[in-house]
Amino acid sequence: MENENVFRLSEKFYKKQPDSGIDLSKVLDASDENSFGFEKLQETKPGVWEHEEMPGLLILNKCLAPETQLDIVKCILERQLSDSRNKSNLSPFYELPHGEKNLWTMYKNGEDNVAIPPTGSSKPVTVKNLMEKKLRWITFGEQYNWTTRVYPDPATAPPFPEKLGHLTEELVHKATEFKDWKAEAAIVNFYSPRDTLSGHVDDAEDDLTLPLLSMSIGLDCIYLLGTETRKDVPKAIRLHSGDAVIMTGLSRKAYHAVPKIIPNTAPSYLQLKDEAVWNQWIQTKRVNFNIRQVRV
Numbered sequence: 001m002e003n004e005n006v007f008r009l010s011e012k013f014y015k016k017q018p019d020s021g022i023d024l025s026k027v028l029d030a031s032d033e034n035s036f037g038f039e040k041l042q043e044t045k046p047g048v049w050e051h052e053e054m055p056g057l058l059i060l061n062k063c064l065a066p067e068t069q070l071d072i073v074k075c076i077l078e079r080q081l082s083d084s085r086n087k088s089n090l091s092p093f094y095e096l097p098h099g100e101k102n103l104w105t106m107y108k109n110g111e112d113n114v115a116i117p118p119t120g121s122s123k124p125v126t127v128k129n130l131m132e133k134k135l136r137w138i139t140f141g142e143q144y145n146w147t148t149r150v151y152p153d154p155a156t157a158p159p160f161p162e163k164l165g166h167l168t169e170e171l172v173h174k175a176t177e178f179k180d181w182k183a184e185a186a187i188v189n190f191y192s193p194r195d196t197l198s199g200h201v202d203d204a205e206d207d208l209t210l211p212l213l214s215m216s217i218g219l220d221c222i223y224l225l226g227t228e229t230r231k232d233v234p235k236a237i238r239l240h241s242g243d244a245v246i247m248t249g250l251s252r253k254a255y256h257a258v259p260k261i262i263p264n265t266a267p268s269y270l271q272l273k274d275e276a277v278w279n280q281w282i283q284t285k286r287v288n289f290n291i292r293q294v295r296v
């Protein structure tokens, strides 16, 4: 069964690339006309690019204005992270501060050495360590449970943030035929340069013909898109801050992964005057918004 692991081999290949010289020779970059595979891209609607070997994947490069990128990451840090109804990978393990004094405000206001107690018997961990390393994802709207891989009763879900809902619905409505698509669940993934997301298919939603929107902010990454099996060699795409991809059709059910974050690639427009803590944090993060309609 030697080709069972083909997807995994590509993940390993990119994961082990040295930061100082990543092999981009087989990586499509929709923002670089000299990149591998660029000639197979076609603009099928204004701002929407499709690659002939990646059926169903819509690439919306640079579709988020700098202010929008800043707005949505700040909305997560300042509002969604302060709401105890929004679960994160940290929720089961730490007595997280919520409300006005939450992880982000403590971090930003110089309380980064404060120790946050665990829920169990492990050691307390500083705000700094949680914000810079341990926070890997937060969910809002309908709360996908990564462990059980289901969405619990929607009646218990906090509402989807209105502004982000409008923005994402507009992107999907303009780029696809799905004019009634609704943003119901979001997973925000936080990556530091050595973090990866291994190959998976997102299949917990009711209807896998409905598009999934994925927006990237901060550091660039290499994103792998395969097929419905792990036996096929995936395609590699470089995603930049402000890019979005929409997984529709065949790509909606395809294996995908993020094997490599590319350090020192955060755009300078994300740097803000007099916001040293934010500037440092965003320079070392990729923030991915993964937005789905859950119900039909």
Ligand SMILES: O=C(O)CCC(=O)C(=O)O
Residues within 6 Å of the ligand: 187, 189, 197, 202, 214, 223, 256, 258, 288, 290
């Ligand atoms: O970070 C990404 O670009 C992909 C994230 C993803 O696939 C997911 O959250 O299901």
Ligand SMILES: [Fe+2]
Residues within 6 Å of the ligand: 200, 201, 202, 256
């Ligand atoms: Fe995914």
